[in-house]
């Protein structure tokens with residue numbers, strides 16, 4: 263099969279991966295059968311999917327660029343092309359399934375198209391934890407609802423024969439078209455007699471987890487069709503902002519304001535670290551804005567070994583008001599240093615790069 267895949271997506275041959283992706287998203291939306299009811303939109307949508315499946319896969323793209331052949335080798339193998347035949351894969355339910363096409367972009371569910379048809383829906387649970395909890399890991403009890411097959415009354419939907427989809431024939435001036443839509447009886451589940459059940463689980467959150475990470479709990483989504491498997495539960499983690507620690511990956515940042523005399527003379531201070539304390543030695547002669555690294559006092563590296571570091575920035579704090587005695591002492595100090603305004607050359611004050 264030879265076909266202008268770039269033309270299908272409306273991009274030039276030297277388009278970058280991100281240009282291809284954004285062109286695909288735009289055009290797929292336009293021709294998505296839930297949105298576009300024009301004759302030919304469905305076929306166009308399939309072409310768009312096929313073009314993107316190849317152009318977004320560096321190996322297949324390279325083969326296509328080299329030989330000009332849009333091979334279908336990955337289709338049907340459970341790869342990104344598995345859903346081609348299956349315009350059936352996208353049912354009439356705009357809300358849920360429309361998003362599913364874009365799963366791969368959002369790093370969401372990595373479940374392949376082929377498994378989707380034989381299992382229940384995935385569910386999402388949002389869970390917020392503190393930075394301290396993220397640092398050491400924590401077990402959290404959660405409560406949520408999912409659909410279970412009622413052992414007494416759950417049975418295959420006879421309307422769609424358990425497929426979750428029904429074919430509807432539409433007659434238009436151009437002829438009749440068969441359209442696939444979500445089964446109205448079982449709402450696409452392929453089964454009737456499911457019940458909402460409250461579920462309690464303990465989720466073990468590993469140390470070092472970050473906002474945006476997801477934990478998958480197998481088979482805790484909605485029950486699937488008879489004989490199929492349940493969907494999965496995805497726990498989306500948000501790590502709350504901390505009052506004074508900032509986080510960057512496994513490293514932690516904190517800023518301390520210290521009396522300028524402590525920077526001049528040096529000091530040893532107790533500093534807070536995540537879930538504990540540590541000591542920081544500030545050497546004499548430390549300038550304001552100096553950053554110190556406290557090794558291994560950050561968070562565990564979730565993919566890798568050891569812990570991140572903690573960075574402590576110190577800022578000199580100057581008194582806004584002085585007693586008369588303090589003022590006298592500072593003036594004396596200034597004279598000792600030869601720092602009176604008149605003796606200082608402005609050239610010496612300019613910071614040179």
Ligand SMILES: [Zn+2]
Nearest residue numbers: 419422445448
């Ligand atoms: Zn049905």
